[in-house]
Amino acid sequence: GQQVMQIPQYQHVQEGEDFTTYCNSSTTLSNIQWYKQRPGGHPVFLIQLVKSGEVKKQKRLTFQFGEAKKNSSLHITATQTTDVGTYFCAGPGGTSYGKLTFGQGTILTVHP
Amino acid sequence: NAGVTQTPKFQVLKTGQSMTLQCAQDMNHNSMYWYRQDPGMGLRLIYYSASEGTTDKGEVPNGYNVSRLNKREFSLRLESAAPSQTSVYFCASSRGRDSFPNEKLFFGSGTQLSVL
Secondary structure (H helix, E strand, C coil), X not given: CCCEEEECCEEEEECCCCEEEEEEECCCCXXXXXXXXXXXXXXXXXEEECCCCCEEEECCEXXXXXXXXXXXXXXXXXXXXXXXXXXXXXXXXXXXXXXXXXXXXXXEEEEC | CCCEEEECCEEEECCCCCEEEEEEECXXXXXXXXXXXXCCCCEEEEEEEXXXXXXXXXXXXXXXXXXXXXXXXXXXXXXXXXXXXCEEEEEEEECCCCCCCCCCCEECCXXXXXXX
């Protein structure tokens, strides 16, 4: 079935460094979503990408959807301690509407 | 608005005990979901309900049952808890309209369940 692989599993950075997490799918995705989960919290929706090659920005966060719609990335410029958490990508989980398959997540630690 | 409310927040069970996790949303959403989160495995879908009156299995349904009681409420039941069901459980909801790409999910605050 549909699989969404996410790398790296962990990333430790110094505050001010950049951070990137990558998401790859075994099949073409109609869209991809990104979520952030703060330590001890619940996942919170960040963004959805729908179009091939789409790039969206939210302040220091840049989201990309690959041309083939099989991969995506989230890049954070100049990380801050408030960026700490786990970042998940999620894609449609098969033909049933509404189901999402989540990647394993990237745990970001930011050292001040 | 409370959004998605889950109860309880914490629960400890002995092997073989049963329990029901409750979830309610006040956003008039059509679709509701139950996920479990284990270290290094992301969020895995247990069951979902695309609309009131329907439920369907996700990736890891074994050992669980669900009830979509009404549009607001979606409960998850463990009939005979096993240590492998120790996890953090999240309920989520979405608008679920067919005319859109996958709708974004709104998550509850989670239930930390330990089965001894």
